[in-house]
Amino acid sequence: MSSPDAIAAEAPEHRLHPWSWLFVLLQQLRQFVVPLLALLIAGRRDNGPWEYAEYAPLAGVLVLVVVSILQYFTYRYRIGRDGISVRSGLLQRNLRQIPFARIHNVVLHQSVLHRVFNVAEVRLEAAGGQKPEAQMRVLGMDQALELERLVRDRGAAPAAADAETQAAAKPPLLALSTVEVVRLGLVSNRGMIVFAAGFGLVWQVFPEKAVAGLLQEWFRGAMGYAGGLHLGWMAMAAAGLAFATVFVLVLRLLSVVLALVQYHGFRLVEDQRRLTVERGLLARIRTSVAPRRIQAWHIEETLLHRWFGRRALRIDTAVGGQENDPRKLRELAPIARSETCDELLRHLVPQLEWPPQWHALPRRSWWRLFAGSVPWNLLVAAALCWNFGPWGLLVLAWLPWSAYAARRQAGWMGYAVDARQVAVRGGWWSRWWRLAEVDKIQALRLQRTPLDRWLGTASLLMDTAGAGAMSPPLRIRFLPEAEARELQARLGRLLAQRRLRW
Template sequence: MSDDVHAAERRLHPLSWLFVLIQQLKQFVVPLLALLLFGRGAGPGDDRQWWPLIGVGVLALASVWQYLTYRYRIEADSLVVRSGVLHRSLRQIPFARIHNVALHQSLLHRLFGVAEVRLESAGGKKPEAQMRVLRLSDALALERLVRRRGAAVAAPAHGAVAADPEAATTLLRLPPAEVLRLGLVSNRGLIVVGGGFAALSQFNSRLLSNLFEGWGQALFGFAGQHHFGVPQYALVGVSLLLAFVLLLRLFSIVLALLQYFGFRLDEHGRRLTVERGLLTRLRTSTSRRRIQAWTLREGLLHRWLGRRSLQIDSAASEDHGQQRALRELAPIATPDACDALVRHLLPRASWPPREWQPLHPRAWLRLCLPGALLALLAGAALAWRFGAWGLTALLWLPWAAFVARQHAHRAGYACDGGLVALREGWWSRHWRFAELDKLQALQLTQSPLDRSLGMATLWLDSAGAGALSPPLRLRYLPVARARALHAQLGHEVARRKLRW
């Protein structure tokens, strides 16, 4: 595919119908299996045994029909997609409105040298265009064309000189050792175990109960034969727990290798591109100006290994509830590497902040009260049921106070001329920050308990915040400081142009 403008319409790859058929078979696999199972019970003269083949044939015809009626055309400043014959659709997508270009390659895609392309705009509920499939060379050429044309249109609108979109600079690359560390610090093994149980339970609804029942009978039968005491039971329990944890970490490492092997973050002019994956390769990109908020994360295992992760929120489309946009700039990296990446991408901001402002002096009490109230209620209920032994639940009170003090001591916020940031957490920590010209709304809230303690919370809204992102909020500030900060930020946001 050339970068010159071509008015001629193009077709997808000749094998695109096959990949559409495979995708449809995944969606209709349950009804087809039901037809297959019911068909087996029919007699030799019963036509129901042919229903699964008829269903597959209908899906195959629909896939071929979609291939024959799908066309796309590249114009000077937009991509035009035409589809359908009876129900016709003509969609024009300006290059400047394309927020994310995602290239997806499963193992089957890679065997045939093709890729699935998704073109997404900011805030859309589904991709603006989804091409199954193009030759890999054509898909990469289309990605370059969108990047070049979008940069050429956006630069004059912002009064800037367009950067060369072909000048690629690698900002971060994860070697296999870093991917192994990522598997160690993540909990992706739970996804594998949960998905496996969910899939098996579809065929046997009593799978989990039978599994635990059989495991318990075998364990206690073995222990009864050998007359185990309390220490032996404790040793067996600890050993089983340790084996389960190691198994989860092994699954996490395998999943991390499959998803993040060969991870590379590149900068093409004003766009960021991430490519990753061992068997299935995913290549996705977004414009730097589309980044709405940032999140740095650090768990306990991260600190032991001297690592953090860096994520971004952007106004991205969702396809069946799965966010396809670029989200992880650094799945795992050293703290210095994460800070350097932030400073490079936010040259006008000062990161990390020079000074963090503390919360209200009684913020620890506000954090402690919910847990303390729960412990008191639990202690009263257990004491009524079990007597004095139930009061042992009150031992949770000093621990809750200790944890609340640690959280309050670690928490803080910072606000300068261009950036607002907060830090939270003790055992698992995170830093959340956003540029002032990415904020859309401010909200000052006070609960009755907050009013009694003389504190307030300031909520900051930005576009594209995902469900997995911590909220951008400054919690438990002194009321006077919260109101002053609300007025200051409100004035700054009102006079700044929203950068979307």
């Protein structure tokens, strides 16, 4: 940790943008909108002591305005040789020292209102924390970009102008056209997120009984209308298929709209040891990370991706923040050609071999995957038989397909381990690859279930920092026990050698 004198030596203090109090006020109003509405409703009751309560919301807004203005006048930051110092607070004064070496990610966020005022919210993030090291709400866009450049250059760039000129002239590693973003919407399921969010909002706003009654009334009306037409079972099936087709088309349209809003103008740029991603149609997000902070790489290829000849390249970073924060950098290539994803991986991690020499798992392990789905099929079949009689046994027709899918998945699963990297692959209908440098592995764990002990097998799990909850684990499954233990010991020796060098 650098000393405060080293950080703040011979550096002037800077203020936030003059309009920053307005954005702070809007943020606070979003947080207190429910209490203010409650006071407004209560204030309309003209009874006794509540006679003047209708002015309480106005008083609350005035208090928030004063707090926002005071925050503007009491917030200062200073850029020194080794880091940034931030002063804030009126009665309780705070001084935070942030060395450049501690800042792992710089996020510039622009909503529509930010773009109108040509300002941005700046977040300086470090590894492991749930909150940013500093959150500047807001700076002028030129000021924000200059701060990003200083952090990127570690505060020591004698030829900053030349470097900036070279960066501007340097072509991006990846730029998505509008057609490519539309293709991203077609292969994704983002429309289902909008549908689920809308349904959840309706369920929360309106009483549950009212929503359930409305759905039942709509269903009965539709069935009554269909019955009045005296349609046969083939016509009913065709009508159901048409309804399902329209529903899927609407979901895909929502997915395309959401993809255009989130990924319009997507650009991935490499500039002086940092990767910067900029995207967004209405709200613009600009975030960067150093490649050395990337802990693991994840390639995804669904069936729709393969139809379009595309893949997605994602990363796990050792940077704090909420898991579902949309401003967190997780996608280097939301969609790109398969060759482009491979070239990006080889360019950004040249010390790794990609694609590696894969080792297949024993083909007989397919029944382990199949056995996991059998109890659920039997349980669903029993529940349906209880309600609908023997027709519920039709669910068991899914078992042959499960067995076929398990065989194909077992044939695709594989792993690759050498002195520099660990890689696994899995899936079948939707394929994925996950790899990490050996240096980035945090822990090794040998896992054995009762079935593993009976069959003499084991699974080797490797933990890395920043792994997302929805990402597939870095795990090698169904290995013979002796092979799994030998692999664990070999990786353990490699990790020990790396740490001795450090």
